[in-house]
């Protein structure tokens with residue numbers, strides 16, 4: 001399509017709801033729930049059994065109807081195995097986790113609107129230097145992951161993680177790269193823009209090594225998790241999708257302008273922008289929302305036609321049997337030694353470790369996968385010496 005063709009994508013607007021549920025969180029970060037015998041228990045996962053409705057007087061378990069009364073000083077405690085466990089009320093989802101999962105299964109995407117607390121969202125805006133921190137200068141002194149616990153806290157957001165695990169049909173999921181900020185600055189009319197593609201590990205439409213050669217059917221090899229830091233709007237550069245295209249199990253059409261072509265210098269000047277007509281979709285969602293989509297879904301980065309930067313935090317989620325896209329081990333080790341790590345509760349620390357550390361099974365247990373400098377140098381020397389073989 002030419003650079004001057006109007007943007008005509010169908011806009012799917014995800015509006016915030018008046019209802020907002022809560023999670024009750026124990027000091028170690030686990031979530032208070034109620035089992036079938038109406039007994040309190042704690043768990044790391046945030047399924048429907050962990051969802052509470054809160055008003056000024058009391059909190060009520062949504063599916064079991066059990067009411068928890070505040071103590072005289074306004075705290076909530078639950079009796080678990082004879083011990084009184086204090087629980088803090090924390091920001092939760094707008095809808096029940098099972099509703100998001102049902103949507104993910106039926107259409108290949110869902111949006112957990114305003115799932116992040118405002119404090120977490122503000123910390124992400126500060127790191128990205130957008131929105132409330134539009135005029136702040138980017139801090140290059142340490143990786144974003146180490147600047148604030150909010151990055152890892154967002155990566156382990158429990159309701160979206162529950163949906164991802166259920167949709168992938170395995171609890172053993174990983175993050176394929178370090179959570180990455182994507183800040184889209186206003187378009188200048190000539191820069192290279194991203195063409196249509198499917199995400200890691202499928203990488204259809206991209207010239208990448210090791211892309212998935214055939215459809216994977218019922219086996220889900222990737223779910224992309226895009227956190228909207230800024231409001232996502234069509235004009236502001238929200239991601240463009242062909243919603244439902246994951247079910248076609250094939251690459252986007254070349255005539256839509258695929259990523260492999262658009263990354264070539266001069267391609268935009270000669271061929272114009274990738275497809276932005278009425279067969280494409282834009283999800284508009286407020287900042288603090290998490291958009292989940294099956295990684296096979298055709299999509300491309302939006303084109304920012306405002307004067308303000310737009311930020312997102314991107315995470316490619318994969319089952320453990322998929323090779324990570326990038327090395328996460330070094331970033332994770334730096335994170336362990338940063339103050340951001342101690343800002344997480346125990347559940348968040350453990351969950352983030354499970355997502356970030358990939359490992360082999362060897363004699364005597366698990367061995368973390370990391371890069372080997374010496375072996376890497378050998379490969380480079382050997383490849384240079386054996387070119388043409």
Ligand SMILES: [Fe+2]
Pocket residue numbers: 197198199299
């Ligand atoms: Fe992508």
